[in-house]
Amino acid sequence: MKEKHFQLLIFSPPKAEMGINMKRLRNFNEDWVKSYLERNIKSFDVCDCEDCRLDIMAIALNKLPPQYVVTEKGAIFASVNEMSHQRMVDLATAVTEGVVIVSSRPSH
Numbered sequence: 803m804k805e806k807h808f809q810l811l812i813f814s815p816p817k818a819e820m821g822i823n824m825k826r827l828r829n830f831n832e833d834w835v836k837s838y839l840e841r842n843i844k845s846f847d848v849c850d851c852e853d854c855r856l857d858i859m860a861i862a863l864n865k866l867p868p869q870y871v872v873t874e875k876g877a878i879f880a881s882v883n884e885m886s887h888q889r890m891v892d893l894a895t896a897v898t899e900g901v902v903i904v905s906s907r908p909s910h
């Protein structure tokens with residue numbers, strides 16, 4: 803009985819009056835991965851349809867630690883100069899791993 807109550811608390815949708823705009827909470831890495839993939843997709847030997855790009859992003863983002871930030875209006879303004887060399891290497895490696903997996907086993 804207690805367990806059921808616990809599950810309801812977790813999975814029921816939040817009440818509107820909580821007023822939390824989740825769009826303001828962003829995983830920085832989502833933007834980096836999307837940007838990196840879109841700039842380099844043509845150089846990879848992989849299908850560039852939306853499904854495959856999203857699959858690559860999902861694989862890459864699951865390999866990277868999340869980098870959550872709170873933004874004013876959901877917009878993140880940052881340049882590649884603000885990123886450490888190690889983070890760029892980690893990001894490129896994660897995307898490449900996603901490309902390898904999706905190119906060998908596309909979901910369509």
Ligand SMILES: [Zn+2]
Nearest residue numbers: 849850851854
């Ligand atoms: Zn595809």
